[in-house]
Amino acid sequence: MKFSDYQRQAQETDQTPKGSPATEDAAxxxxxxxxxxxxxxxxxxxxxxxxxxxxxxxxxxxxAEELGDILWYAANLASxxxxxLGQLAEANLRKTRKRYLESVVAVPTYDVxxxxxxxxxxSFFLDLVETKxxxxxxxEVFHEGQKIGATLTDNAYQSDGYRFHDxxxxxxxxxxxxxxxxxxxxKRKRKSVPKIDEVEDGGRAAVIEEGIAALVFDYARxxxxxxxxxxxxxxxxxxxxxxxxxxxxxSVEAWQWRKAILEGFKVWREVVKHHGGRVEANLSAKTISxxxxxxxxxxxxPAAASR
Numbered sequence: 001m002k003f004s005d006y007q008r009q010a011q012e013t014d015q016t017p018k019g020s021p022a023t024e025d026a027a028x029x030x031x032x033x034x035x036x037x038x039x040x041x042x043x044x045x046x047x048x049x050x051x052x053x054x055x056x057x058x059x060x061x062x063x064a065e066e067l068g069d070i071l072w073y074a075a076n077l078a079s080x081x082x083x084x085l086g087q088l089a090e091a092n093l094r095k096t097r098k099r100y101l102e103s104v105v106a107v108p109t110y111d112v113x114x115x116x117x118x119x120x121x122x123s124f125f126l127d128l129v130e131t132k133x134x135x136x137x138x139x140e141v142f143h144e145g146q147k148i149g150a151t152l153t154d155n156a157y158q159s160d161g162y163r164f165h166d167x168x169x170x171x172x173x174x175x176x177x178x179x180x181x182x183x184x185x186x187k188r189k190r191k192s193v194p195k196i197d198e199v200e201d202g203g204r205a206a207v208i209e210e211g212i213a214a215l216v217f218d219y220a221r222x223x224x225x226x227x228x229x230x231x232x233x234x235x236x237x238x239x240x241x242x243x244x245x246x247x248x249x250x251s252v253e254a255w256q257w258r259k260a261i262l263e264g265f266k267v268w269r270e271v272v273k274h275h276g277g278r279v280e281a282n283l284s285a286k287t288i289s290x291x292x293x294x295x296x297x298x299x300x301x302p303a304a305a306s307r
Contacts, residue, residue: 003086010075018080028080035073042066099237099254110177110248111190118190120173120183123282127294128164130276139163139276149185160221161272167279168213171264174281174288176256178249180205200248208247212240216261226265232258263288
């Protein structure tokens with residue numbers, strides 16, 4: 001049966017259609033309450049199955065019935081809001097595919113037309129070195145033996161590992177092909193096109209990326225730093241895409257953000273565990289990897305910390 005046929009026939013059994021003696025509010029509220037009620041009954045069937053196991057006979061039949069009732073109320077609400085159930089189904093599939101169906105995506109092309117000095121390397125290594133100076137702990141990042149970026153601390157009363165958050169920027173660069181922060185510290189800004197340099201590689205874009213990193217870190221902090229986690233809340237991914245929708249990274253789909261975040265935290269947990277180490281970004285393979293601890297790249301503790 002087509003969704004359109006089902007939606008039309010479902011309306012024939014509606015007891016509170018628009019224009020009936022029921023008020024307009026009731027005509028909309030009743031199916032909403034019905035939808036919630038049927039979802040509750042579905043959960044009740046599952047509760048009985050957890051409690052009774054095989055003794056809960058006809059479990060599948062009961063589930064099928066409750067799902068059918070849920071579908072009826074969904075079709076009823078769609079009709080009353082002048083929505084097409086078939087179009088809703090198609091839109092939902094597009095949404096879930098973008099979030100979960102990993103596809104073959106070409107190597108990031110945000111900087112492919114620029115000269116080599118303005119492009120991210122196809123692969124690179126960064127060393128994150130932790131240094132202690134009394135009660136203070138600092139992290140410095142090195143690329144090919146040269147320090148890049150600012151000296152970092154947790155900027156918090158309690159140690160939480162945020163001093164290693166450059167790992168997230170590495171993950172965004174490796175998997176999404178995007179990181180205004182890392183592009184700046186690696187001196188790969190696309191200055192040959194002033195507008196790109198201003199908008200995509202400038203301060204506002206970098207602040208947005210730092211905001212995304214902080215937002216995700218706060219989310220991860222409340223979820224065991226994503227250890228053992230295989231999915232992210234839809235609201236988080238939607239917020240991230242909204243924050244960056246005016247930038248080139250708007251072309252990135254939700255599953256790519258999901259992969260970058262989960263893979264980034266996988267490496268971050270190793271870096272925190274070993275108090276630093278070497279991280280590899282491979283833009284061609286779209287991977288970020290932890291390669292193990294490294295020897296201290298500096299003999300003296302930094303005098304100050306920022307960012």
